[in-house]
Amino acid sequence: MTSLLLVTAGILVLLILLLVFRVHTLVTVMRGKEVGKIGLSNKINAAGMPIVFALGLIGFYCTYQAAKPHFLPDAASEHGVKTDFMFWFTMALLVIAFVITNTMLFWFPYKYQHSEKRKAFFYPDNHKLEIVWTIIPAVVMTGLVFYGLKEWNYITTFPAENECEVIEVMGKQFAWQVRYPGKDNKLGRYKFKAIDATNEFGIDFTDSASFDDFVPRELHLPKGKKVLLRIRARDVIHSVFLPHFRVKMDAVPGMPTRFWFVPTKSTEEMRDITGNPKFNYELACTEICGRGHFAMRFLVVVDEPEDYEAWKASQNRWSEDNADYVKTLVPSFKALKDTAVVATTDSSMVAVPADSANAVGKKDSVKADTKKDAPKAAPAKGKNKGGKKS
């Protein structure tokens, strides 16, 4: 029924166009008008220019006002505040240029519309004018370049890793996963060949730094502290986008990337600011990756530093939750729950290389066995942090 209506409507429109066309041609012929004589249509089109432009400007203003409340809240990161300012500052410049040029563009056609009484002004060039309006944009562009370079350099100059909370974010079709380094503050190495249905990251358990890594279901970030995201993907290109923090970096298979930033507003604070008690930060994918590209959402929480430490401490190690699996890779692995020594938050119970300054006299079984039984460590890959081998 709908298709029938559409087809009928289409035919009617066609017939109307045909009639308009024929009537117009007949009328023109009957009136004996020469082809191309400039008449009322020219005046209407000429008037349309400034009118439509004025309406457009009003529309621009009104729609901007209507849209503004729906933009993202103010940036929740240190660099984000700076880049946001740079964005709006540049936009202001652009809008000024837009209004000036388009006003002339739509006013001149009206003002200088065809008239029998006038002749156009033969004005082929003005070299001085060309130079002026080449130099002015060039100066403005140069200014914008230096301004942008300043921000870009700030963002792309990475602090030392030991100053940051380092978190691995891995994209796959169609979800994100995050891995934290645990108490030793070292992310264990990974090998893509070790990836399987259980070990999604491909964590390499020949690296002793892997044992205390944990894989939570939410990305928690400490307010006010530097965060370094180590970003990777394991199948196609994805992209980590944290819109509220103005963070974006592609996740490329085979080429780990990174991005650092400082979150400045906790989730609680944002709930106050936005007036939305259910507000949550989110991580979105922003590089086309297949059918689930639009559905790769990961929850992000910014905690006050104390809450963040408490949250980290409360997380189970991945090796702990998957002890049976790890045993198949490292037979001598003993989960903490299986040992006589109860895991505490005391750092002396953490597995460390025997020759490190932090080694305690009482070696725990995990470390001693891995020294004896571990296969030859794979050669360190350039992209790895290159943690010490035990």
Place this chain on the structure above:
Amino acid sequence: MSVDTLHHSSHAEAHDHDHEHHEELHWIRQYVFSEDHKVIAKQFLIAGIFWALIGGCFSLLFRLQLGFPDANMDWLKPILGGWIKEGKIDPEFYLALVTMHGTIMVFFVLTAGLSGTFSNFLIPLQIGARDMASGFLNMLSFWFFFISSMLMLFSLFTSTGPAAGGWTVYPPLSALPQAISGSGSGMTLWLLSMAIFIVSSLLGSLNYVTTVINLRTVGMTFLRLPLTIWAFLITAIIGILSFPVLFSAALLLIFDRSFGTSFFLSELYVGGEALAHSGGSPVLFQHLFWFLGHPEVYIVLLPALGITSEIIATNSRKPIFGYRAMIGSILAIAFLSFIVWAHHMFVTGMNPFLGSIFMLLTLIIAVPSAVKAFNYIATLWRGNIVFTPAMLFSIGLVSFFISGGLTGIILGNSAADIQLHDTYFVVAHFHIVMGSASFFGMVAGVYHWFPKMFGRMLDEKLGYVHFWLTFIGAYCVFFPMHYIGIAGFPRRYYSFTGFDAFQSFADLNHFISIAAIVTVSAQLIFLFNFFFSIFKGRRAPQNPWKSNTLEWTTPINPGHGNWPGAIPHVYRWAYDYSKPGAKDDFIPQNIPYSQTPESNLPGEKDDPELK
């Protein structure tokens, strides 16, 4: 296609069926495998229109999904069959629609359809040549394009669907059929089609360059060439230098997909298994792709700018302001276009130092573009403006060029691009500055040169309606996308319901989709006008726009060889409009200075050998 009937009807009244007055060329050689640049131009134009309809329909389909996410799409089943699952467009097919829309519009409509039509049609006519340097290569250029079109068309109907990795087809997604079904046979056909398309483009470009350099008529120096020719010439040079790099990227991708190489692939775990590829870099593909990709947008834009220069000058009855500055800016844009490609790659993870360099170079390219915009506005100033539909579309082009070009300045700033990359802000930017501007240039060119192509006039009232609806409609579609992009909405999202952050602007998406439907529908007015006027339009006079350029000195229906007698000599530049003292408000290029003593400027005299 019935190119033959187009010519047949226009000749019908003057000739009878026996074609006694023509050379003895079989109709296949005259209208199908023709070596006449005017026929080939029309073949490109019809093909461009065909592809524009398909590309436009695809955009309506995915705009239906975006604007009406809860609607039941079962009524599309007759056309889309199994791609409609449970009343919704399949998400992979959605991505395929987006991909094919981009591929079709950028390459098949705005490169082949724009350059292929107007470079072919205008170069010999405006420089004073009988035809292109090689009619045979020219014919091959169209028929390779035809084969490429067929392959791309076939890819739409494969069971696993057409290519779906975005028009930018980044690997690994485009290399792995197990990652998305469109990367199966659909992607293979895409690559084959593009490889052949590049062959077609190179053949055409070589012809254009050779013809402009070698076959200009007596007196047609480079500095007397109309700006259209400058634009087409430089565009062709850009194409020759940049398309082979896309060809190499496509070839390497074909190897990665089918012959086990790892140029772009490394450390992949897909479909439950670790793949053997190792050592490749996906970022390499991006460099190779964008090395063409950026010059490509200027290949799309420069011919439109050239056409606009010509139309604005003619219809303002004034010389184009700053002819030499216009040439200089075309050259500057062309040169700079080769060294800004990585501004598409600021957040790919490439070395940040590259980001700094490419930001600097990108913001420089804004300068010659600004100069062009100022020159157009200065041409309008104190003109005596006639609003033909072509003129309206040309002014519209300048508006889009300014609006879209300005947002490019923000995107070219790498620090600002972090937030905006891959959001709707980018979509708004390129649709305005490239899509709308070039489309308007193409349409303006059709309105302006239709009399020369078909010996008849397009209806101007329908043209006015077409312009206003399309101009307002295009702004209604693309301007709101800036807001959506500022709000962080990512590109190529099937729906936004999965995220709290992207819950706003449902109404705006709704509005955009409706505006898109209206705007695409308005093109039907143009289609009707175009096809109807070919057969029933008012007969064109010799020089309907009172223009200076050489194409208007040929007969109203030019035959092979363009001028029945000798090719006119050229004595002056193309922009002697409203010259003080002159009898008319225009002096065509082939009028010697000796015949216009009343308007000659000091120093203007005929070249010595041409007395």
